[in-house]
Amino acid sequence: MVTTSFKLNNGLQMPAVGLGTWQSQAGEVKTAVSYALQNGYKLIDGAYCYGNEDEVGEGLKEAFAAGVKREDVFVVTKVWATYNTRVAEALDKSLKSLGLETGNHDKFPTLPGGKRDVIHDYNHVDGWKQMEAALASGKTKSIGVSNYSKRYLEQLLPNATVVPAVNQIENHPSLPQQEIVDFCKEKGIHVMAYSPLGSTGSPLMTAEPVVKISEKKGVSAGTVLLSYHVNRGSTVLAKSVTPSRIKSNLEIVTLDDEDMKLLNDYSDDLTKKGELKRYVYPPFGVDFGFPDKSQSRA
Numbered sequence: 468m469v470t471t472s473f474k475l476n477n478g479l480q481m482p483a484v485g486l487g488t489w490q491s492q493a494g495e496v497k498t499a500v501s502y503a504l505q506n507g508y509k510l511i512d513g514a515y516c517y518g519n520e521d522e523v524g525e526g527l528k529e530a531f532a533a534g535v536k537r538e539d540v541f542v543v544t545k546v547w548a549t550y551n552t553r554v555a556e557a558l559d560k561s562l563k564s565l566g567l568e569t570g571n572h573d574k575f576p577t578l579p580g581g582k583r584d585v586i587h588d589y590n591h592v593d594g595w596k597q598m599e600a601a602l603a604s605g606k607t608k609s610i611g612v613s614n615y616s617k618r619y620l621e622q623l624l625p626n627a628t629v630v631p632a633v634n635q636i637e638n639h640p641s642l643p644q645q646e647i648v649d650f651c652k653e654k655g656i657h658v659m660a661y662s663p664l665g666s667t668g669s670p671l672m673t674a675e676p677v678v679k680i681s682e683k684k685g686v687s688a689g690t691v692l693l694s695y696h697v698n699r700g701s702t703v704l705a706k707s708v709t710p711s712r713i714k715s716n717l718e719i720v721t722l723d724d725e726d727m728k729l730l731n732d733y734s735d736d737l738t739k740k741g742e743l744k745r746y747v748y749p750p751f752g753v754d755f756g757f758p759d760k761s762q763s764r765a
Contacts, residue, residue, distance in 0.1 A: 508717065551589045643743075
């Protein structure tokens with residue numbers, strides 16, 4: 468039986484598949500969110516800095532008006548690095564945009580030369596304390612991290628009162644990040660995978676093991692790649708604004724041991740060749756000396 472949700476360390480159930488909204492265009496996000504929620508999705512992933520949370524909020528409102536229950540929907544937002552010292556303010560802005568507030572161009576600020584303006588000399592542990600305060604305020608039910616490496620988690624956990632419920636990372640067979648996935652599992656931190664298909668131009672859709680499994684199962688290569696995460700025990704974010712694709716992305720299939728071995732062997736082979744591929748490079752990242760850039764950045 469295919470898993471439809473995963474239990475977080477705080478007891479809440481997180482859906483196994485969610486709709487991603489990063490880079491979804493204006494005029495399309497509202498319809499995509501509303502359609503997804505009315506056709507089986509229970510998880511919407513976004514961020515204030517994506518610049519489309521107002522429209523995501525409109526989609527939520529439309530879906531709720533159509534009968535979708537608010538208590539059944541898991542909505543994820545994120546505090547961008549420029550808000551490390553203002554977590555509560557960032558949360559309030561997102562809640563307002565999403566129409567989920569309980570009570571109000573700073574999204575991607577840049578320096579004169581065009582480089583992202585990010586606070587680098589701020590202790591992320593202090594930022595986490597503000598996240599814990601936001602949880603205690605009742606304005607959010609769960610708190611987690613994104614793009615956290617094993618090293619950053621090891622810095623955070625000894626100083627955390629609340630263990631992160633989730634670590635959202637780029638994840639796919641050509642970037643398995645097994646060390647981080649295993650560490651999160653050991654610590655009870657649920658992994659949420661973004662860019663599960665790689666990215667535009669990614670060879671994953673035509674990779675031999677993916678094609679072999681898709682032919683065996685009679686499903687698309689995309690379904691195989693999304694199912695890889697659910698079968699691995701992770702929530703996966705599938706991004707689309709096309710109704711038919713939004714619906715088909717929920718069609719997760721069970722991958723047997725042979726299927727998973729094919730995909731894991733593919734990952735291992737890429738690792739040995741030094742060909743692991745990252746598609747998303749957060750500008751606030753720190754490379755910890757991994758030349759293949761296979762590790763999560765924090």
